[in-house]
Amino acid sequence: MGRSPCCDESGLKKGPWTPEEDEKLLQYIQKNGHGSWRTLPRLAGLNRCGKSCRLRWTNYLRPDIKRGKFSQEEEQTILHLHSVLGNKWSAIATHLPGRTDNEIKNFWNTHLKKRLIQMGFDPMTHRPRTDFFAALPQLIALAALRDQLAAGDPSPAANAQLHAATDFAGVDVAIQAAKLQYLQCLLQSAATTIASTAAAPDAEAAAMALAGDLCSPEGTRDSVAPVSMAGGQLLSCTFTDQVAAVSSEEGNQELSFGVDVDMFACHGGGGSLPPLTDVSDAGNNPGDGCSATTSSSFGVGGGESSPLPWPEFFPDDPFITDFL
DNA sequence: AATGAAGGCAACCGCAGAAGG
DNA sequence: GCCTTCTGCGGTTGCCTTCAT
Numbered sequence: 477m478g479r480s481p482c483c484d485e486s487g488l489k490k491g492p493w494t495p496e497e498d499e500k501l502l503q504y505i506q507k508n509g510h511g512s513w514r515t516l517p518r519l520a521g522l523n524r525c526g527k528s529c530r531l532r533w534t535n536y537l538r539p540d541i542k543r544g545k546f547s548q549e550e551e552q553t554i555l556h557l558h559s560v561l562g563n564k565w566s567a568i569a570t571h572l573p574g575r576t577d578n579e580i581k582n583f584w585n586t587h588l589k590k591r592l593i594q595m596g597f598d599p600m601t602h603r604p605r606t607d608f609f610a611a612l613p614q615l616i617a618l619a620a621l622r623d624q625l626a627a628g629d630p631s632p633a634a635n636a637q638l639h640a641a642t643d644f645a646g647v648d649v650a651i652q653a654a655k656l657q658y659l660q661c662l663l664q665s666a667a668t669t670i671a672s673t674a675a676a677p678d679a680e681a682a683a684m685a686l687a688g689d690l691c692s693p694e695g696t697r698d699s700v701a702p703v704s705m706a707g708g709q710l711l712s713c714t715f716t717d718q719v720a721a722v723s724s725e726e727g728n729q730e731l732s733f734g735v736d737v738d739m740f741a742c743h744g745g746g747g748s749l750p751p752l753t754d755v756s757d758a759g760n761n762p763g764d765g766c767s768a769t770t771s772s773s774f775g776v777g778g779g780e781s782s783p784l785p786w787p788e789f790f791p792d793d794p795f796i797t798d799f800l
Numbered sequence: 801a802a803t804g805a806a807g808g809c810a811a812c813c814g815c816a817g818a819a820g821g
Numbered sequence: 822g823c824c825t826t827c828t829g830c831g832g833t834t835g836c837c838t839t840c841a842t
Contacts (some may be wrong), residue, residue: 490812492836514827530828531811566830578810581831586808 489523493532497522501529502537535578554580555588559602662791692727 503518510533513526522529535541545555550572557568565577565584573578592599 493809512827526827527813527829528811534829535810563831577830584807585832 484659488517488528490527490528493536498537499522501532506535506538531578539553539578541576546575550575551588554584555602562600583655620758634771 498519500522504516508519510516510530513530516522516526516529517524520529524532553571554568557571561567563581565581569575569577569580589599596604598604660667
């Protein structure tokens, strides 16, 4: 296995640093620079291992360190960068002047991660949780319904039965079909994410390029257009065809429920979610430039507070609520 | 006021990769 | 090209503080 821990040797001190130790380290580095961390403790008169000194310096004593609460902008930056970089704390830290990777990591683990989970997102993928098994019975029922509609059973009895059902709930059926398609889209995009993550040869560079696309320097989030990535591609799928098909097959004008089809577009493969809004603080988000999306009002100061990422999709619908 | 639980954060540990001989 | 040493990174732990009962 790995080499023995450096601090095991010769009873070097571990644990919290005292003000005296801090002072010694600070003075030495200010005077001589850190040079070799290995030799620094001895030269500085510290009974610590070099590693411990380096950590103390980079995470606490460095003069350019910014302490205190993370601002909303910093929070958004972390979320965006994490959505494309993953747990690359040092890479994320380079975009947050004065913040250390350790601090960002802690902030993520204690605040942001929990909040994402609370809101029904997978903190690793930044996507809605895809625990399909819980929703399996509903999915099967919906699939059966959709097949029935698509097949257009010619028998009079079946037609009568179907018409009776659709007269009663025609719009619902079409909406349910759209929902099913939406779930399929989620599943597909999740699979694409996994595949592209594994295949990307230079994921970080691509991710940064992507981050740049998603959140421009002016802070305006570009409209979600397909963006290609090295080793994979950003998936873009819509419900347009399926919803239209259901509508036409029903032959019922009312089924063209006037939904802007772009609303159903979902984009996968490494894209980030819209900015996160604290549920407990919804409506209080001034929104930075990255907050606006074309079709999703999630996190945008629309006034309505909703725990769902895309509240305009199926508002108050137990189907989606349960699913998330 | 006492106590236990939860949250937050600093520090440690082990591994991987870079650098140097 | 191989080996050793050093540095940096990400995951995890454990202590301290705050909050709830």
